[in-house]
Amino acid sequence: MDKYYVYKHTDRGKVVYIGMGTKGRAWEVYKRSPEHSKFLVKCLHKNISSIKIIKYFDNKLDTYKYEAKLINYYKPKYNLTWTKAYKDSISPKGRKVSLATKTKISESQKGEKGFWYGKKQSEEIKYKRMVSDPRREPITYLGKKYNSIRECCRKTKIPYSTLNYRLQNSVRR
Numbered sequence: 001m002d003k004y005y006v007y008k009h010t011d012r013g014k015v016v017y018i019g020m021g022t023k024g025r026a027w028e029v030y031k032r033s034p035e036h037s038k039f040l041v042k043c044l045h046k047n048i049s050s051i052k053i054i055k056y057f058d059n060k061l062d063t064y065k066y067e068a069k070l071i072n073y074y075k076p077k078y079n080l081t082w083t084k085a086y087k088d089s090i091s092p093k094g095r096k097v098s099l100a101t102k103t104k105i106s107e108s109q110k111g112e113k114g115f116w117y118g119k120k121q122s123e124e125i126k127y128k129r130m131v132s133d134p135r136r137e138p139i140t141y142l143g144k145k146y147n148s149i150r151e152c153c154r155k156t157k158i159p160y161s162t163l164n165y166r167l168q169n170s171v172r173r
Helices: 034-046 060-074 080-088 099-108 123-132 149-156 160-168
Strands: 004-011 014-021 049-057 139-141 144-146
Touching (some): 004 060, 014 060, 049 060, 139 149, 139 160, 144 149, 149 160
Antiparallel strands (some): 004 014, 004 049, 139 144
16 A cells, blocks of 8 residues: 655745645656646756655545645645635545546536536526526616616617616616
């Protein structure tokens, strides 16, 4: 069984990345964000970056938890795009779901491949969705009620930007 570890990349004493892995992951340039890869290649060639293994673990879950704790503490430059992903990446059953997996799932359900494609929605469902969306608040314009600014634009043939400006500035014509 491989031991898991948490490691850090530093640049002139400042932590720029916190990661976890096994074997030689800390020294790999591939499977990283493009910016991080470029930085790592440049730093490894110039020998200005230091890579240090911080702590070893026997199981993956403890490693993830420690890694997330350090990311939240240091807020490294190349982890910032992933910080929110760590909070959102734990599924309801406690399994870690990578951002790549979430992207694949999302892509597999777009367009005609989506399970909802071509299905009609009842007026009740449309209304519930409209009410739950804060951007779709019912409005009154020139004495008439509309479910949203978009609906008002379609029915009055007034451009969205113009109508939005009039509503925000209470300009009634």
